[in-house]
Amino acid sequence: MKKSKIVIAALLASLSLSACVPIVIAGAVAVGAMVGTDPRRAETIKTDFDLGARISAKILDAYKDRAHVNVNSYNGIVLLSGEVPDAAAQQKLTELARTEPGLRKLYNETVVALPSGSTDRLNDTQLTARVKTSILTNAGDSTALHLMVVTERKVVYLMGISRADIADKAARAASMVDGVAQVVKLVEFAPVGPADEALRK
Numbered sequence: 080m081k082k083s084k085i086v087i088a089a090l091l092a093s094l095s096l097s098a099c100v101p102i103v104i105a106g107a108v109a110v111g112a113m114v115g116t117d118p119r120r121a122e123t124i125k126t127d128f129d130l131g132a133r134i135s136a137k138i139l140d141a142y143k144d145r146a147h148v149n150v151n152s153y154n155g156i157v158l159l160s161g162e163v164p165d166a167a168a169q170q171k172l173t174e175l176a177r178t179e180p181g182l183r184k185l186y187n188e189t190v191v192a193l194p195s196g197s198t199d200r201l202n203d204t205q206l207t208a209r210v211k212t213s214i215l216t217n218a219g220d221s222t223a224l225h226l227m228v229v230t231e232r233k234v235v236y237l238m239g240i241s242r243a244d245i246a247d248k249a250a251r252a253a254s255m256v257d258g259v260a261q262v263v264k265l266v267e268f269a270p271v272g273p274a275d276e277a278l279r280k
Contacts, residue, residue, distance in 0.1 A: 111151045111238065112207050114214050114249070115224025118240065127152040130181045134159075137175045142168065147194035151229050153238040155183035156265060160231035162192040186265060188231070195232065202258070203230040210235050210253045217252035218245055226266070228253070233260040243268045 119127075131152035138148050146168060148161040157176055163169050173187045207230040218224060226239035226249055235253045237246065246266040253262045 111153075111227040111229045112211050114211050114218075114226045114228055115221055115241075118225050123154065126181055127154065130155070130157065130179055133179055134176050138172060141171065141175065144194070146189075148172065148189060149229070149231060151227065151236075151238060153227055153265075154240065154267065155181055156186070156238065156267075157182055157184070158186045158188060158229060158236055158238060158265060160188045160229065160234075160236070161190075162194050163189045165191055186236075188234075188236070188263075190232070199232070203233065206230045206233065206235065206256065206258055209256050210259065213252040213256050214249045217255075218248040220245060223269070224249070225269075230259075233258060235259050235262045236265060237262065238265045240267045240269050 131150045134152075134157065135148075135150050138146065138150070142148075142163070146161065146163045148159055148163065151158045151160070159172055159176065163172065169187060169189055169191065172189060173185065176182060176185050176187070207228050210228050210230065214224070214226070214228070215221065220242075223242045223245045225241055226237050226246070229236040229238065235256075237249055237253065241249070246264055246268065250262045250264050253259060
């Protein structure tokens with residue numbers, strides 16, 4: 080296993096809560112890429128999309144081109160990533176997002192830095208594709224994969240719903256990809272067995 084560090088931020092949640100949809104804002108490039116099957120209900124897709132769009136609009140209105148922020152929403156869990164001008168902006172992003180109905184959990188992973196350039200964003204996009212391939216190859220049971228891969232500044236975020244063992248394998252597979260600096264799991268765990276079928280209903 081490479082030096083890449085796997086950070087576990089696992090969320091335990093009910094099986095009845097299932098959705099995943101990537102939202103990208105403010106000229107961002109780091110689109111979340113699905114790995115495996117997508118168990119979202121149509122109404123949850125819309126709810127997640129609307130949640131991300133509202134947060135995106137607020138951030139864009141507040142910071143225009145002074146910030147590069149990606150918003151990925153998955154089952155009411157929102158990941159903010161990218162670059163902001165200062166610590167006050169980081170706090171403001173958190174405040175803007177937390178006022179939105181439907182938000183279950185917020186991860187503000189933005190950093191204080193100049194907006195990333197096109198080369199960095201292209202590299203993140205390529206890393207996402209390679210991570211997705213590695214996960215599909217090494218994670219095992221593809222029917223239990225319900226994950227979204229987001230890469231920002233060489234950090235890979237795994238969001239979604241999966242069995243704990245599959246999520247662990249996916250994180251290890253992602254960490255083995257050359258160029259990945261860190262892997263962060265933001266995964267809701269599903270149990271092993273027939274109950275997994277509930278995710279697809």
